[in-house]
Amino acid sequence: MSELLKGKRGLVMGVANDRSIAWGIAKALHEAGAELAFTYQGEAFGKRLEPLAASVGSDFMVDVDVTDDASLDAAFEQLGARWPTIDFVVHAIAFSDKSELTGRILNTSRDNFRNSLDISCYSFLDVARRAHPLMVENGGTLLTLTYDGSHRVVPNYNVMGVAKAALESATRYLANDLGPDGIRVNAVSPGPMKTLAGAAIGGARKTYKHTDTNAPLRSNATLEAVGGTAVYLVSDAGAFTTGEIIHVDGGYHVLGMPQYENL
Ligand code: NAD
Numbered sequence: 001m002s003e004l005l006k007g008k009r010g011l012v013m014g015v016a017n018d019r020s021i022a023w024g025i026a027k028a029l030h031e032a033g034a035e036l037a038f039t040y041q042g043e044a045f046g047k048r049l050e051p052l053a054a055s056v057g058s059d060f061m062v063d064v065d066v067t068d069d070a071s072l073d074a075a076f077e078q079l080g081a082r083w084p085t086i087d088f089v090v091h092a093i094a095f096s097d098k099s100e101l102t103g104r105i106l107n108t109s110r111d112n113f114r115n116s117l118d119i120s121c122y123s124f125l126d127v128a129r130r131a132h133p134l135m136v137e138n139g140g141t142l143l144t145l146t147y148d149g150s151h152r153v154v155p156n157y158n159v160m161g162v163a164k165a166a167l168e169s170a171t172r173y174l175a176n177d178l179g180p181d182g183i184r185v186n187a188v189s190p191g192p193m194k195t196l197a198g199a200a201i202g203g204a205r206k207t208y209k210h211t212d213t214n215a216p217l218r219s220n221a222t223l224e225a226v227g228g229t230a231v232y233l234v235s236d237a238g239a240f241t242t243g244e245i246i247h248v249d250g251g252y253h254v255l256g257m258p259q260y261e262n263l
Contacts (some may be wrong), residue, residue, distance in 0.1 A: 004235040006033035009083055010140070011075075013039045013064065013127065014092030017048050019195050021145055022092035025230040029088075030056035032231045037082070039064035045132045065118055066093055066123035067115075076130040086134045088234045091127055091144040094120040094197055096160050102202030105158040113159055120163035121170055128174050132183070139182025144171060146187040146245060148253050156202035168245050175243030184242035186233050190221040191249030214258045215250030242259025 010054055012029070014022035015038055024038055037060035046063060053061055060082060062075040079086065082162045096116040100108055124144050131142065147158035150164035168187055175185040192207045201207070212220050229248050232238045247253050258262075 002032050002231075004032040004231060004237065005029060008033070008087040008234065009035035009037070009109070010086045010088030010090070010234070011037045011039065011079060012090045012092070013066075013129070013167060014090070015040060015049050015052060016045050016196050018052060019193075019223075020092065020191060021190065021195060021223065021226055022090060023052060024227045025090050025092065025143075026052075026056060026227075027091075027220065028227025028231050028260075029234060030049065032235070034088075034234070036060070037079055038062070041065055059139065066119055066126065069126075072126060072130060076134070080134055081135070082087075085137050086131065086140060087138070088141040088143065089127060089131045090230065091124050091142070093123055094145070094163065096120070096158075096163070096200075098200045100201055102156045106157045107221055113162075116159045116163045117166060120160065121166040124167060124170055125174065126179070128185070132178065132181070135183050136181050140184075141238070142174065142178070142183065142185045143230060144187045146171075146189045148249065149187055149189075149200050150189075152253075154207070157184055160201070171245065172243045173235050179242060184233070184238070186238075186241060186243070187245045188233070189245050189247045189253075190226050191215060193221055193226075198215075204218075210258070210262075211249070211252050213262055214255065215252040216254065219250050219252035221248050221250065 009098055012022050012026045036058045038053050040046045041201050062078055064071045064075045097112045100112050110247055146164045146168050149161040150168050171187045191211045208220055226248050
């Protein structure tokens with residue numbers, strides 16, 4: 001085990017199961033020596049999280065729905081009671097009604113637009129505000145997860161692309177706001193991954209196959225690859241990186257067209 005994160009502790013939000021990106025990050029942070037607390041959404045996910053959290057030495061789990069202020073307040077109150085300061089928060093949370101992650105963006109409803117932006121973007125600001133008092137003494141790192149559908153059109157990604165564009169902008173504004181307090185704010189942008197949220201996007205299988213065969217590294221992102229990037233960003237090795245969107249997509253985002261062999 002490397003000691004890169006020895007003595008650091010923080011909160012991981014968004015583990016639904018052992019394929020969640022948040023879980024890949026949690027494992028890597030733990031292996032680098034960090035102490036972890038978790039939030040989960042509802043009882044069923046809590047049951048799945050329990051053995052995972054235990055396997056990384058954590059008994060700190062709080063039920064949080066990010067649309068519910070009271071649950072967020074309670075989580076940060078409990079966190080502050082356990083640990084007067086924290087070093088990082090990982091925000092790996094997004095949602096849109098599945099029926100609008102297919103077909104035309106023209107059909108986006110006002111309700112789902114509001115809900116998607118609320119859960120997938122506003123929650124990062126909301127979490128940052130609550131984490132701030134726990135980080136302001138020693139500095140820290142806020143980390144969120146985005147996807148390249150934020151600034152390029154990916155079929156069926158629709159309202160989630162708009163939400164990710166807003167989230168990336170929020171990352172930059174937060175980085176500027178919190179920089180004077182020694183708090184760094186970054187987003188990791190993996191290529192498509194086989195998770196619950198990933199599978200909800202129309203045509204997900206085709207997208208996995210397309211990036212797997214066209215990305216310069218000819219592979220989709222792995223939980224280990226995303227975890228490694230998170231370790232770098234949380235550690236002192238990333239001490240001068242903030243406001244950044246870091247791709248972990250095998251280089252897919254640099255392409256202008258598919259590989260010749262796949263045309
Ligand atoms: P996942 O389904 O494992 O995780 C999504 C998490 O969001 C779940 O734990 C779920 O409980 C949580 N969540 C949704 N609504 C919530 C709410 N109201 N309150 C609290 N939690 C809520 O899927 P994932 O792919 O690991 O997603 C994690 C992050 O990574 C998301 O931001 C997603 O957009 C992003 N991402 C995913 C991919 C991919 O292809 N899977 C690629 C790039 C970025």
